[in-house]
Amino acid sequence: MVFFTTAQCHLCEVAEALLINTPLPEPVPVEAVDIARSESLVNTYGTRIPVLRRNDTGAELDWPFDQNQLLAFLAATPPGSPES
Template identity: 35%
Template sequence: MIKQVLLYSTDGCHLCDDALKLCQSLRLSPTIIDIVEDDDLVHLYGEHIPVLLVEREEQALFWPFDAEQIKQYLKFYGIS
């Protein structure tokens, strides 16, 4: 089963926009999750967005991150 890559974000977050552009530069199209829709996500990630997470994994990649860190993170979970 292919795991999705999630990007926890919210509208108007320039860092989230930067993180998405960085992902796209690596030909990665994460599923964008707006944390505003879920109080639990606001509690978990509200002060930390953008956050990249491989679906069904516990370890997330918190901002700031760069292209190399994204590659290493995805490689760790077997995603190329």
């Protein structure tokens, strides 16, 4: 999963704390990406961060989200998988 964030972003800090403190059924690797390093990322995510993007589906979850929304986002079955 990718966590789009940037420095001096209070909401990003809140979202990061939620990620850290949410008990997950299995570990999910998270790559934090600072959007300030890319003009393209700033254009795409500048007004939306913090944003989570699933690596398997490309689905995105924009802030605001709570623990239940985060868990539902992570539990969603990718299209075409045996469980869908």
